[in-house]
Amino acid sequence: xxxSREIKxxxxxxxxxxxxxxDQYCIQGSFDWKALYRYLGNGYNxxxxxxxxxxxxxxxxxxxxxxVWVYNPNHIAERKSEFSxxxxxxxxxxxxxxxxxxxxxxxxxxxxxxxxx
Numbered sequence: 001x002x003x004s005r006e007i008k009x010x011x012x013x014x015x016x017x018x019x020x021x022x023d024q025y026c027i028q029g030s031f032d033w034k035a036l037y038r039y040l041g042n043g044y045n046x047x048x049x050x051x052x053x054x055x056x057x058x059x060x061x062x063x064x065x066x067x068v069w070v071y072n073p074n075h076i077a078e079r080k081s082e083f084s085x086x087x088x089x090x091x092x093x094x095x096x097x098x099x100x101x102x103x104x105x106x107x108x109x110x111x112x113x114x115x116x117x
Contacts, residue, residue: 009034012050016064019095020102038102043071044109045083046102064092066101068109 013027013034025036025048036048047067068087072080089105092098 016048016050016095016098020099038106040106040110042110042112043073044112045069045071046105048098048102062092062094064098065090066092066098066105068105 010027013036017025017027017036020036025038027034028037029035034050036046038046038048040046045068047069049065049067051063051065066089067085069083070086072078072082072084074080087105089101092101
């Protein structure tokens, strides 16, 4: 049975996903950690996390971070991680600012060609 913290976390991410356009984002994670993901289909994906901290100080309202990941098709031969983090947008303090940041990132990375081995 889910704890009240787990239920609250799930609801927060459902609410955020709905605000962003729930058909483009999926919620993944474990019982005490969640993130939204958007896959662009060309090797780039976005991970959106929530935090209780923004810029090192307690911030009681909305606070999100976006991580841009890129697939490394040669990860086995190069003995590297399958995905590499290439950009971070931190301390986003509203859903509107998150939408704007994601729109800019989608525009920036969706025009890149698919990554192949």
